[in-house]
Amino acid sequence: MRAVRERDAIAKVTGQIPYALNVTLPGMAHARCVRSPYAHARIVAVDPSRALALPGVVCALTRDDLLDGQLFPYYGAAIKDQPIVAIDKARHVGDVVAAVVAEEPEIAAEAAALVDVEYEELPAVFDPVEALRPGAPLVHEQIVGRYEIPPNPILRPQNGTNLLNHMKVRRGDVERGFAEADFVFEEVYSSPALHHCALEPHVAVARWEADQLTVWSATQNPYFVRDQLAAIFRVPPERVRVIVYTLGGGYGSKTYARMEPLAAVLAWKARRPVKVVLTRAEEFVTTTKHEARVRIKSGVKRDGTLVAREVEIHYNAGAYADRSGTIARSGGIGAIGPYRIPHVKVDAYAVYTNRPNAVPFRGLAISQVAWAYECHTDELARRLGLDPLEFRRRNLLHPGDRFATGEVLEDIHFAELLEDAARAIDYHGPLPAPSAPERVVGRGLAVIIKHMGSNPATTRIDLRLDAAGALTVLSSTVDIGQGARAVLAREAARALDIPEEVVQVPFVETGTTPPDQGTTSSRSTFFNGLALRAAAADLRRQLAELAARLYETTPEQVAVRGGRVFAPGAPAEGVPWGALLSGAGVASLTASGTFGTQIWVDPETGQGKASHHWHQAAAAAIVEVDRETGKLYLRRLHLATHAGRVIDRPNAELQNEGCATFGLAQALFEELLFDDNGQVTNPNLADYMIPALADFPAAFSTTLAENPEPDPEVHGLGETGLPAVPPAIGNALRDATGVRLPRIPLLPERVLAALQAQGPAAAS
Amino acid sequence: METITLRVNGRPYQLTVRGNEPLLDVLRDRLGLLSVREGCGIGICGACTVLLDGRPYSACLTLAALAAGREILTAEGLGTAEQLDPVQQAFLACTGFQCSYCTPGILLTAKALLAEHPDATDAELREYLSGNLCRCGSYVKIVDSVRAAIARLRAE
Numbered sequence: 001m002r003a004v005r006e007r008d009a010i011a012k013v014t015g016q017i018p019y020a021l022n023v024t025l026p027g028m029a030h031a032r033c034v035r036s037p038y039a040h041a042r043i044v045a046v047d048p049s050r051a052l053a054l055p056g057v058v059c060a061l062t063r064d065d066l067l068d069g070q071l072f073p074y075y076g077a078a079i080k081d082q083p084i085v086a087i088d089k090a091r092h093v094g095d096v097v098a099a100v101v102a103e104e105p106e107i108a109a110e111a112a113a114l115v116d117v118e119y120e121e122l123p124a125v126f127d128p129v130e131a132l133r134p135g136a137p138l139v140h141e142q143i144v145g146r147y148e149i150p151p152n153p154i155l156r157p158q159n160g161t162n163l164l165n166h167m168k169v170r171r172g173d174v175e176r177g178f179a180e181a182d183f184v185f186e187e188v189y190s191s192p193a194l195h196h197c198a199l200e201p202h203v204a205v206a207r208w209e210a211d212q213l214t215v216w217s218a219t220q221n222p223y224f225v226r227d228q229l230a231a232i233f234r235v236p237p238e239r240v241r242v243i244v245y246t247l248g249g250g251y252g253s254k255t256y257a258r259m260e261p262l263a264a265v266l267a268w269k270a271r272r273p274v275k276v277v278l279t280r281a282e283e284f285v286t287t288t289k290h291e292a293r294v295r296i297k298s299g300v301k302r303d304g305t306l307v308a309r310e311v312e313i314h315y316n317a318g319a320y321a322d323r324s325g326t327i328a329r330s331g332g333i334g335a336i337g338p339y340r341i342p343h344v345k346v347d348a349y350a351v352y353t354n355r356p357n358a359v360p361f362r363g364l365a366i367s368q369v370a371w372a373y374e375c376h377t378d379e380l381a382r383r384l385g386l387d388p389l390e391f392r393r394r395n396l397l398h399p400g401d402r403f404a405t406g407e408v409l410e411d412i413h414f415a416e417l418l419e420d421a422a423r424a425i426d427y428h429g430p431l432p433a434p435s436a437p438e439r440v441v442g443r444g445l446a447v448i449i450k451h452m453g454s455n456p457a458t459t460r461i462d463l464r465l466d467a468a469g470a471l472t473v474l475s476s477t478v479d480i481g482q483g484a485r486a487v488l489a490r491e492a493a494r495a496l497d498i499p500e501e502v503v504q505v506p507f508v509e510t511g512t513t514p515p516d517q518g519t520t521s522s523r524s525t526f527f528n529g530l531a532l533r534a535a536a537a538d539l540r541r542q543l544a545e546l547a548a549r550l551y552e553t554t555p556e557q558v559a560v561r562g563g564r565v566f567a568p569g570a571p572a573e574g575v576p577w578g579a580l581l582s583g584a585g586v587a588s589l590t591a592s593g594t595f596g597t598q599i600w601v602d603p604e605t606g607q608g609k610a611s612h613h614w615h616q617a618a619a620a621a622i623v624e625v626d627r628e629t630g631k632l633y634l635r636r637l638h639l640a641t642h643a644g645r646v647i648d649r650p651n652a653e654l655q656n657e658g659c660a661t662f663g664l665a666q667a668l669f670e671e672l673l674f675d676d677n678g679q680v681t682n683p684n685l686a687d688y689m690i691p692a693l694a695d696f697p698a699a700f701s702t703t704l705a706e707n708p709e710p711d712p713e714v715h716g717l718g719e720t721g722l723p724a725v726p727p728a729i730g731n732a733l734r735d736a737t738g739v740r741l742p743r744i745p746l747l748p749e750r751v752l753a754a755l756q757a758q759g760p761a762a763a764s
Numbered sequence: 765m766e767t768i769t770l771r772v773n774g775r776p777y778q779l780t781v782r783g784n785e786p787l788l789d790v791l792r793d794r795l796g797l798l799s800v801r802e803g804c805g806i807g808i809c810g811a812c813t814v815l816l817d818g819r820p821y822s823a824c825l826t827l828a829a830l831a832a833g834r835e836i837l838t839a840e841g842l843g844t845a846e847q848l849d850p851v852q853q854a855f856l857a858c859t860g861f862q863c864s865y866c867t868p869g870i871l872l873t874a875k876a877l878l879a880e881h882p883d884a885t886d887a888e889l890r891e892y893l894s895g896n897l898c899r900c901g902s903y904v905k906i907v908d909s910v911r912a913a914i915a916r917l918r919a920e
Contacts, residue, residue: 199803199811
């Protein structure tokens with residue numbers, strides 16, 4: 001018998017691991033969306049008659065199907081502002097206006113082009129700062145009173161504006177801080193929209209059987225999808241079943257509901273199973289990362305002590321709210337960085353625009369602000385004539401310090417992580433020689449803090465032991481490639497002191513696997529570990545009670561270890577659990593464990609407890625810059641994260657390696673481009689660059705820092721390292737050339753232009 | 765439409781295909797070889813890589829009709845759970861994957877590299893595998909895996 005880890009690994013290297021993309025059902029038809037060519041347009045008329053006349057077309061879905069009251073037409077991760085197909089307006093280029101179902105995908109594609117839509121083009125707004133100005137075109141004319149909004153004190157959209165949320169952090173008196181400072185310095189940094197680009201596209205397959213809906217989806221949030229679907233069809237959630245296999249990548253793009261509502265409604269209308277698979281080009285207008293502009297101002301004493309920091313962030317949310325309210329909240333809270341600063345003022349805005357939907361993206365909310373605060377902190381040190389490492393040392397948060405939220409932080413290791421990163425690149429040693437005369441070399445550091453699991457959250461895990469002795473872990477955590485199933489099996493085996501090989505982990509199926517908030521926010525390994533521990537304690541208790549009954553003793557007299565029970569009157573070598581169940585005539589035992597966190601911050605001040613614990617990372621980079629071409633070569637990269645306790649070393653390292661890969665690509669070349677009409681101009685992998693092996697530095701290393709005490713708290717690693725990487729590279733560019741670029745990616749033409757602007761005399 | 769014979773993983777299949785039908789669709793949708801996966805659809809990402817007479821091709825850009833008469837290898841033909849190919853064993857030992865959507869294509873490219881350049885240096889290895897994109901960013905362990913496979917080949 002093999003452990004889940006090895007079984008899944010074998011299925012992966014033989015190409016046999018299942019994905020939603022593989023699902024094929026008898027009688028299944030295929031869908032294609034009709035998408036808006038305009039960024040903002042009133043929909044005058046939708047006429048599918050030419051499409052319906054095409055042989056092989058099953059049906060078409062238009063707004064008319066949503067307006068007779070049978071269905072609730074909207075969905076959304078928080079504010080339900082996204083219609084299944086556009087009702088009154090199209091709000092971005094690529095917005096879904098209608099959909100067709102046909103026998104074959106090719107026919108559906110042909111038919112989609114035959115749906116006649118009459119548009120009345122409206123003025124559009126693309127920039128989040130412009131979108132907040134009075135008189136800007138409104139993406140949604142009314143939000144409050146029109147859309148369903150969950151009762152959430154930190155989500156406060158404003159009617160008559162494009163403001164989706166405004167998060168404030170107020171601590172001390174920032175103006176007094178600036179007045180007390182010897183040096184005040186302000187900069188603006190920005191980062192572009194990106195696309196997640198999971199190689200498996202968004203896929204959903206829906207089937208109705210009588211009044212039961214089953215949806216196979218590549219989603220990171222199965223229970224959330226279930227509840228959204230139930231609301232659309234106005235049925236109890238139990239009538240909807242969501243099945244999730246392995247995801248072919250997610251990185252945030254497969255969070256909440258994406259194509260499931262459309263697939264389910266199409267299957268309902270077609271009266272047969274329907275599969276929705278997005279094309280690569282559609283992917284680029286379905287999920288993006290928040291473009292952001294960050295204005296950051298710091299006050300510092302002559303001795304290098306930070307006394308005040310003011311940050312203003314504009315996150316471009318795109319056309320629908322999705323999780324942008326939370327992004328403003330989390331970005332606002334994390335915006336000052338891992339520093340001890342007495343006077344803080346942060347305003348984080350999430351703003352509707354006519355861009356495609358911006359959704360959670362690995363490094364959620366923090367990569368945008370970390371790019372700003374870590375470049376700014378570095379620049380501040382250099383302007384003061386201080387070494388950037390030494391400047392950070394003087395201001396970093398240490399255990400017992402208060403963060404911007406007022407909470408006292410413990411279990412924080414920023415200093416150790418930063419020193420580790422500096423050591424890895426021999427920060428105080430001589431720089432490596434450039435490989436050509438026109439090149440210069442430099443090094444940079446960055447250190448970041450990131451929240452975990454941004455809402456009060458609960459996870460439940462069930463353990464089922466059967467009379468054959470097999471232990472099944474029931475969890476709704478999704479394997480996105482991080483090895484979640486393997487970790488569940490390993491942690492269950494650890495909690496129960498049994499071999500990993502006897503543990504089974506079935507795929508996620510709502511109704512069977514227990515409720516879970518979702519596989520997001522680098523939260524799963526931590527939450528699951530503690531829920532599993534509670535479930536294991538419950539199972540041990542049940543086993544002890546069963547043994548006590550069978551051997552006529554008390555549970556306190558029973559020992560449960562190594563897959564056996566030991567009790568007075570029982571065989572001395574112990575009774576295997578399976579034999580105990582058989583002997584007692586019990587078919588199975590089911591134990592349950594839950595773990596939850598309660599966090600809350602005041603939206604007016606940001607004061608409270610913002611995260612159960614904090615993710616921590618530091619990065620160090622050495623770059624070589626060609627002064628003639630502006631091209632930047634990443635020679636050395638190190639990424640250190642705080643892991644607490646490592647459960648599966650190769651998979652933990654892979655999370656850091658993945659974060660490094662994402663981070664260096666964001667620093668060097670990734671950027672979603674738009675024309676003046678809001679159309680994505682690089683919606684394919686020839687023009688939108690994702691990193692290849694050749695882009696990854698041969699000299700890479702990583703540290704997974706563990707706490708020495710017994711049984712330390714596990715920290716998630718999925719996103720932790722990413723935000724530290726781009727500023728480490730940007731700071732290395734500054735070190736090498738004297739050029740400070742405020743916007744990523746650090747494209748050769750931008751670097752070259754900045755070098756030329758310096759003039760010939762001003763080398764580093 | 766034309767009738768062709770494709771030799772896939774050592775077995776012949778007689779099929780009627782459209783002239784413009786990509787090999788990817790035939791392998792995946794008609795022969796049920798689910799290790800062959802579309803990523804970009806334009807021959808950039810390498811997820812749909814298969815070997816034709818031992819050399820890597822993007823199945824999304826290869827017309828099925830033009831693959832007739834050639835020996836086609838997919839991950840299904842590389843090895844099975846019971847009998848893994850040494851390249852698969854190396855990826856298993858080094859955890860050279862995450863979501864594994866790209867893995868079959870990478871395994872086949874690595875297989876071709878080993879046949880073509882059994883003495884590949886690290887630089888050659890990195891260059892050769894740069895046509896296979898792993899969005900999860902597993903490159904460190906992909907390199908480790910291929911190095912391990914090369915070392916094993918040398919030891920034999």
